[in-house]
Amino acid sequence: MSDFDTTLTNLGIPRYNTSSTTSGTTLDTKDTSRLGKTDMGVSDFLALMTAQLKNQDPFQPVDNSQMVAQMAQFSSLSGITEMSSTLKTIASQLSGGSLNDAIGYVGKNVLVQGSTAYPRTTGGLAGAVALEKDATNVTVTIKDKDGNTLKTIEMGKETKGAVAWDWDGKTDDGKDAGEGPFNVSVTATDGTGNVKAYPLVWAPVTAVSMGSDGKPVLTLPGIGNVSTDAIWQVG
Template sequence: MASTFDSTLSSLGISATKSTSAAAATAKSTSLGTSDFLKLLTAQLQNQDPFSPTDNSQMVAQLAQITSTSGIADMGTTLKAIQTKLGATSTADALSYVGKTILTEGSTAYGRTSGGIAGAAEIDGDASAVRVAIKDANGQLLNTLDLGAQKAGTINYDWDGKTASGTDAGAGPFTVSVSASSASGSVAGRNLVWAPVSTVSVPASGSPTLTVPGVGQVALSAVRQVG
């Protein structure tokens, strides 16, 4: 059976192990291409017994099979094009962050020109008490913000730049930490700071990263908000 099949292909100018398509001219293939299938189908129609022609359902099944295979190949090409486009878009989006201010996880904050800082406390569960501690560069406690009971999520805060005694705390930098608790114990939380993006690194492979003064390298996925 195999030799008869190979002979039939050979008489049609088709190799059973190599496609005659342009794409296969420089690479070996172990399967028939679309053009090979059409040649074989045409030969089948030309050489069929007129008194016992090929069943229509079989013909439709063969056509559906090659159409499905061709469609899958085209889909793969389309997906690769989409992947390339998305990669380019991701790079362009990352570069657009330069000069903007982002909200991301961090413990170092710099004072605004008008004084004080704005940030957010992010907690993983409901808490009966949430506090934000602000210290100076020497680790001395300047003030504590009591945010009260809060649901899990992000709680924005704004500090006016005054110490607990009412004096001006200066421009910083300040070290900020978040603590939260509930009736069952402590609740995990972290501080989010607003900081400007100075540069963007776009590696040959992998995701772009943002350089944020006082914070360091920040992945795009770590950006909570853009100001």
């Protein structure tokens, strides 16, 4: 019998073998209820260390530095395991809380980057232009689903950032533009050429789900799925 087996026997701990039985103890390998915990806790470590001290050769005792090293190693491993478990719990709670918070967006309108927009129930359409830098001339073009230009909005000189615009739902010749959906595009220039710009449109949140990265994803008609980080404003 090995020293390890002797230590286990002195402690009254049976050693199980998945293919056979030892020490006269029979264990059904399919019944895991008797196995209890499979990791070593602090009490287990102390019990084994005590047994090691009791059974050591008095003429060749365990070196103090070796024992201190074993204790330090166990303490470090125990701390890492506990920290890992704590972080997993925190991450789970945060992801759950984020999804619960995102559910509050359902039924609300959000301003996000997109080119497809639906009119308000009261008529007309609102949106914004996101400018990377100041522009001397900003233009918003609204088209129908067939690509026909319905309205051109000349905004003129605008500064860097998000600049709001509003359309009453009438075409350039004064007719009712209909129920949409509409396609929105923007252009911007300054004295040196084109300025990077993109359209921001209002859209209702119809559903919320959890993305593969663990962050909430909002479903918007005509636009698709966007993360909550992409929201510019909530209406």
